[in-house]
Amino acid sequence: MAETKTIALLGQPNSGKSTLFNNLTGLHQHVGNWPGKTVERAEGFFCYNDVEYKVVDLPGSYGLSANSEEEVVTRNFIWNGVADLTCVLVDASQLERSLYMLADFVGVRSPVMLVLNMMDVAEAAGKKIDVKAIEKKLGIPVLGFSAAETSRYPEFFKKMEAAIKHPTCLDSADLREELNAGGETPLHMLEEILDDLKIGNSENLWLAVKLLENDKLVRKAVKDALPFARRNAVESILNSAEGCDGGIATGEAKYRWISKIVKETCSEKTPEKVFGKWDRIATHRIKGKIFSFVIMVVSLICCMILAFPGMGIGFGLQPVLQSLVDRICGSLGLWPVVASFINNVLVGGTCITICMTSFIFSIVFVFRILEEIGYMARFSYAFDNWLSRLGLHGKAIMPLFSGIGCTAGAVCGTRVLDTRGQRLLALVLLWAIPCGSKVAVVLFLASTFFGSAAPFFALGYVALIFASFWLSSFLFGNKLVPENERVGMIMELPPYHKPHWKMIAAMVGRSTWGIFKKALKMILMVAALFWALSYASDGNVENTILYKIGNAIEPVTMFFGMRWELFVSYLGGMFSKEASLGIMSTLFNHTGETFSLVTRVAASENLGEVLARTISKPEALAFIFASMFNVPCVLAMGTTYREVGTIKWLATIMGYYIALSLGLAFIGYHIGLLIF
Amino acid sequence: MMQQENIRAISLSEMGENSTGNIAKIEGDSRFISRIISIGLTPGSSFTLLKNDGRSPVLVFCRDTVIAVNRRECSQIYVKVEA
Numbered sequence: 001m002a003e004t005k006t007i008a009l010l011g012q013p014n015s016g017k018s019t020l021f022n023n024l025t026g027l028h029q030h031v032g033n034w035p036g037k038t039v040e041r042a043e044g045f046f047c048y049n050d051v052e053y054k055v056v057d058l059p060g061s062y063g064l065s066a067n068s069e070e071e072v073v074t075r076n077f078i079w080n081g082v083a084d085l086t087c088v089l090v091d092a093s094q095l096e097r098s099l100y101m102l103a104d105f106v107g108v109r110s111p112v113m114l115v116l117n118m119m120d121v122a123e124a125a126g127k128k129i130d131v132k133a134i135e136k137k138l139g140i141p142v143l144g145f146s147a148a149e150t151s152r153y154p155e156f157f158k159k160m161e162a163a164i165k166h167p168t169c170l171d172s173a174d175l176r177e178e179l180n181a182g183g184e185t186p187l188h189m190l191e192e193i194l195d196d197l198k199i200g201n202s203e204n205l206w207l208a209v210k211l212l213e214n215d216k217l218v219r220k221a222v223k224d225a226l227p228f229a230r231r232n233a234v235e236s237i238l239n240s241a242e243g244c245d246g247g248i249a250t251g252e253a254k255y256r257w258i259s260k261i262v263k264e265t266c267s268e269k270t271p272e273k274v275f276g277k278w279d280r281i282a283t284h285r286i287k288g289k290i291f292s293f294v295i296m297v298v299s300l301i302c303c304m305i306l307a308f309p310g311m312g313i314g315f316g317l318q319p320v321l322q323s324l325v326d327r328i329c330g331s332l333g334l335w336p337v338v339a340s341f342i343n344n345v346l347v348g349g350t351c352i353t354i355c356m357t358s359f360i361f362s363i364v365f366v367f368r369i370l371e372e373i374g375y376m377a378r379f380s381y382a383f384d385n386w387l388s389r390l391g392l393h394g395k396a397i398m399p400l401f402s403g404i405g406c407t408a409g410a411v412c413g414t415r416v417l418d419t420r421g422q423r424l425l426a427l428v429l430l431w432a433i434p435c436g437s438k439v440a441v442v443l444f445l446a447s448t449f450f451g452s453a454a455p456f457f458a459l460g461y462v463a464l465i466f467a468s469f470w471l472s473s474f475l476f477g478n479k480l481v482p483e484n485e486r487v488g489m490i491m492e493l494p495p496y497h498k499p500h501w502k503m504i505a506a507m508v509g510r511s512t513w514g515i516f517k518k519a520l521k522m523i524l525m526v527a528a529l530f531w532a533l534s535y536a537s538d539g540n541v542e543n544t545i546l547y548k549i550g551n552a553i554e555p556v557t558m559f560f561g562m563r564w565e566l567f568v569s570y571l572g573g574m575f576s577k578e579a580s581l582g583i584m585s586t587l588f589n590h591t592g593e594t595f596s597l598v599t600r601v602a603a604s605e606n607l608g609e610v611l612a613r614t615i616s617k618p619e620a621l622a623f624i625f626a627s628m629f630n631v632p633c634v635l636a637m638g639t640t641y642r643e644v645g646t647i648k649w650l651a652t653i654m655g656y657y658i659a660l661s662l663g664l665a666f667i668g669y670h671i672g673l674l675i676f
Numbered sequence: 677m678m679q680q681e682n683i684r685a686i687s688l689s690e691m692g693e694n695s696t697g698n699i700a701k702i703e704g705d706s707r708f709i710s711r712i713i714s715i716g717l718t719p720g721s722s723f724t725l726l727k728n729d730g731r732s733p734v735l736v737f738c739r740d741t742v743i744a745v746n747r748r749e750c751s752q753i754y755v756k757v758e759a
Contacts, residue, residue, distance in 0.1 A: 012714070062714035067707050097716035097739040104714075214706035248702060251713035252720060274737050275726045285732050381744050384733060388746075488746025489733050490711050495742075 004045075004052045005164055006082055010074065011089030012101055013060050013418070014494050016117040020089065020147040021057040022507045029510075033645050039073045039420060040645070048157045056083070060418060064104040065210065065247075066217050068419050075217075078108060079200035085164050086112045092122035092129055092144070093495065096255075096262050102138075103254035106175045107206025111167030112140055113160065119144040121497065126268065133265040140168045148500040172205050174260070178253040179209065186237050187212060187250070193233050197225055211238060213247030279378070279493075288382040296379070296398075299370060300405045303362040307406075310358020318351040341531060349527040352576065353520045356408060356635040361512040363402050363409030368508055370398070371416065372499040377491060384489045390469055391477040393417060394489055396426040403433035407632035411639040412515075421480035424649065427640055428476050431632055431657055432468040434461075437577035442627055444581070448608040449620035461628055468629065468660065475656075515642070519635050526575060526634055541587065560662050561622025561669025566615070570626050570661075576633045581607070588614055618672025625668040629661035686757060688734055689750035691725045697755040698722045704752045716741055717753070 011017040022029075025044025034041045042057040058077060059070035066072040078086065088105055090098035095116070102114060114134070116122075122129060135142040141163040146152055179187050190208035199207060199221050210218040211234065219238075223231050281287050322343045329339035370376050376398060384394030399413035410430055417423045434442065446457035536543035550564030557567040565587040573580035585607050615623075631637065631654050641650045685700045699719050702709060716739040717723070723738035733744045745753070 062711065065710040065714075067710060094740040097741050100714055100716065213710055247706060247709055247713065248719060251709070252718050254713075255716075255718050255721070274724075274742060275735070279742075280727075283727055283732065283735060285729050288732075377744075381733065381735075384744075384746070385731070488749045489744055490715055490746065490749060491744045492715060493735070493742040493744055 004054050005084045006054045006056065007160065007164075008056045008058055008077060008083035008086045009089060010058050010078070010086055010101065010105070011117075012062050012091075012098055014492060015089040015091050015098060015101075016147040017057060017060075017089050019503070019507075020087075020115070020117070021055060022510075023147060023150060023153065023503070024055050027510055034073050037069060037073055039070050041073075048161065051161075053160075063100060064108075065213055065215050070419060072217065078105075078110065079202065081110050081201035084111065085160065085167070086110055087115050087160070088112060089115045089117050089147075092116040092119045093125055093127065095122070095127075095129065095266060096258055099258045099261070100254060102170075103175065103258055106170045106254075106257075107172045107203040107209065109169050109201045109203060111163065112170055113163040114138065114140060114142045115147075115156075116142065116144050117147050118497075120146045120149070121495070128267045130265045134261060137261050137265060139171050148503055150503070172203055175254065175257045176205055178256045179205070179250060181253065181256075185249075186240065189237050190234060193230050193237075194222070194226075195230075197222070199225060209247075209250045212245075212250050214238075274495075282375075282378040283381055283493075288378070292379050292382045292397075295370075295375065296401045299366045300402065303359070303366050303402070303405050303409075306362035306365060307358045310361065311355050314351045314353075314355035314358070317354070318347060321347045321351070337535065337537065340535060341528075344531050345524060345527045349524040350520065353516060353523050353635075356406075356523075356576075356633070357512055357516045357519060359406035360409040360412060360515055360635070360639065361508060363406055364412050364512065365505065365508045367398065367402065367413045367416075368504045369499045369501070372497060372504060374494040374496045376416065377493045380491065381489070381493065388486075388488065390425075390429065390473040391481045391486065392426055392429070393422055394491075396422070396429075399426055400430055400433060403430045403435065404439075405436060406636075407431065407433070407435045408636040408639045411636055411643055412511075414643060419481075421482075424644060425473070425476055425480045427643060428472045428480075428653055428656070429469055431636075431640075431653060432465050432472065432629065434465075434628070435577070435632065435636075438627070438630075438632070441573070441577045441581055442624060444608075445611075445620065445624050445627065448611055449615070449617060449624070457624065464628065464664075471660075472656075515639065518642075519638050522638050523634060530572075530575070560626070560665040561619050561672070562626065562665065563619065566619065566623050570623070570630060573627060573630045574634065574637075580627065580630075584611065617676040618669050621672040622665040622669035625664035626661045629657055629664060631657045631661075685754045687751045688725075688736070688745065688753040688755050689728065689747050691728060691734075691755060691757060693725055693728050695757055696722060696724045697757040699753060700756045701754040702752065703754075704749070708749065708752070712745075712749070712753070715743055717743065717745075 009017050009021055021042065021044060024046050026046070028046065029042065029044040031040060031042050033039065039059050044055045044057075046053050046055065056077070058074040061068075061071040061074045064075050064078065066075045077083070086105070088102050090101060105112060116129065116131065116134075119129070129144065131142055131144040141159055143156060143159045145156060179185070187208050190211055191204050194204040194207055197204060197207070207218060207222060211222060222234060226234065281291050284291075325342045325347060326339055329336075329342070370379075376395070379397050380394030382394070383397040387394050387396055395416050395418075396414070398416065399410045402413055403410040407430065410433075411427060414423045414426045414430065417426055442461060443454060443458065447454040450457065533546040533549070534544050541547055546568060547564075550568055553567070554564045557564060562570060565584070568587070569580045569583045572583040588607070588610050637650065637654070640653065641647070644650055644653075691697060699717060699721050702712060702717070702719060704712075717736070721738055723736045725734065726737050726742065727735040731747070733746045734750050736743050736745065
């Protein structure tokens with residue numbers, strides 16, 4: 001096989017970049033970080049005609065100006081000229097606007113190919129685009145395409161192969177003419193001063209445009225490269241009246257350049273209905289929120305239904321396999337320790353992983369469908385006012401809301417946010433939102449100990465969650481999303497599209513499979529560790545290592561109002577919420593079985609009575625508070641690690657919530673001691 | 677000169693729903709300008725204002741695209757509306 005060719009995918013959000021990337025590379029993907037950056041780097045491979053191609057999905061950006069960390073990565077990649085071919089993706093149904101990315105690419109001396117994506121949508125809207133004419137006008141390969149239709153990929157491969165064999169760059173003459181329309185423009189003067197300067201693979205024209213757009217990195221690079229006198233000349237032009245409009249003039253010129261291309265090559269009907277009845281409701285200040293709320297509840301129900309088969313398999317398989325293992329081990333005369341290990345670690349761990357990942361699949365799937373339909377942007381619009389107070393973009397509403405269903409799945413959904421800071425802040429807030437199981441545990445405890453006062457606990461819980469949002473935003477907000485980087489909502493509301501179910505299911509299926517494999521390893525490890533700590537050959541709790549450790553640290557944990565049994569249950573809650581009840585059931589009710597993280601019988605029948613008898617009210621209060629803000633399950637921590645990319649951040653968020661929950665437990669316990 | 681009198685420049689957030697206008701001027705730092713231009717709003721572009729309820733972000737239709745613009749940012753965009 002010959003050397004690997006590199007293809008970079010460049011396009012604005014909603015251009016269908018990730019669809020193309022996923023369909024090209026399938027399972028052959030690698031997601032990591034860009035060296036020295038915290039920006040996600042997605043790469044994949046595919047083969048065509050015995051040549052291997054590496055595809056790099058460049059981080060989302062709106063143009064080639066470097067305003068965010070993501071955009072810096074994208075721009076530097078283009079600048080370094082690593083790619084054998086850059087595919088610029090534009091939305092054919094919004095050709096004029098999305099060609100801006102290509103206009104920004106003019107002046108970059110790098111082989112390029114233009115992909116007019118969503119041709120089907122454009123045609124359905126009555127647009128006629130003469131692809132051949134655009135190709136002729138631009139002098140680069142142009143492909144009319146629809147990334148979601150797998151049958152059209154042969155066209156892509158052919159075009160791409162030819163584009164790599166005969167590399168062509170964009171010609172800058174036409175854009176230069178537009179930019180210099182006023183005669184003696186600052187741009188013209190800048191170009192003359194830059195003269196023979198060479199930075200990256202861009203022409204002086206491109207550098208001069210970016211200088212006028214006040215791109216700090218280009219400005220610095222130019223300053224460093226120029227001798228003193230010329231540097232001063234550049235500065236004086238940029239500081240002059242015409243030179244400091246921040247790129248409005250260059251922007252106008254780029255759109256004039258685009259208009260000329262579009263006018264000569266496309267014809268269109270004026271769209272009849274751009275803003276229909278549904279959009280009026282969806283964006284209404286009050287109705288929109290109610291409407292979004294209904295849609296979100298319906299989507300959550302859909303998630304539950306979708307997750308049901310996986311849950312069924314996980315739940316159903318466990319007792320069957322466990323009794324099978326017992327019988328086989330019994331008949332082989334193996335030590336009971338082997339059966340215990342297989343059941344509590346291997347079988348239990350695998351089954352619980354199946355249950356948990358089926359939730360992740362369903363949430364991410366429903367998420368992608370809503371995004372693809374175009375509804376996600378309407379949600380974001382409806383809730384932007386609220387979320388911007390916390391420093392978040394409206395887009396964060398969906399991941400936050402789906403946290404009620406499953407934290408681990410919702411964590412994957414934070415990927416819709418544009419910058420890493422936004423993603424991290426959303427993750428921090430998300431951890432405070434209780435998933436269904438956590439709510440069940442908290443309410444069970446509240447009604448067990450405080451009976452009819454339980455509804456007050458529910459209300460108090462909601463209030464505490466909102467208070468924690470405020471606290472998190474206060475503590476993390478400014479660091480993650482600095483005030484001067486907070487640009488208010490400037491967002492496209494994309495037209496509604498028909499979702500491509502099959503393609504999305506395949507895409508989400510692939511990523512869930514990746515999560516499943518990693519999660520299985522992690523869950524088995526944690527389960528094995530817990531098993532080793534909690535195994536006693538005679539089934540007596542007092543002979544376990546956990547009992548000894550628990551007793552040793554009880555003086556400390558009592559400080560937070562938790563005797564060792566409760567503290568171990570609290571730790572179990574970090575594995576799964578059900579485990580927390582399962583452990584309590586074993587420790588307080590002496591159900592006979594050794595306690596295990598994977599117990600499926602969440603609570604034995606009279607657990608409530610026994611608990612109410614043995615545990616005092618202040619202790620109960622402490623434990624309820626601790627459970628409310630305990631960290632989410634082990635899988636949610638795993639997906640969080642996947643999103644944040646560093647142990648440091650995972651540890652920070654974990655530490656924050658452990659401190660928060662123990663702090664509340666401490667307060668609850670000591671107030672309880674005063675009252676009861 | 678007659679034509680000039682019929683046209684007045686107001687900020688985008690003061691515009692009424694379903695009226696059409698032309699962007700006259702955009703103010704702000706280069707980060708904002710780069711963002712607003714890359715999404716398709718430039719001086720001279722004509723658009724229709726779809727929604728302005730006084731509190732939510734304003735919705736405009738420009739270059740085949742529905743664009744939401746936050747209210748604070750709207751006050752930095754000046755438009756010419758035909759009387």
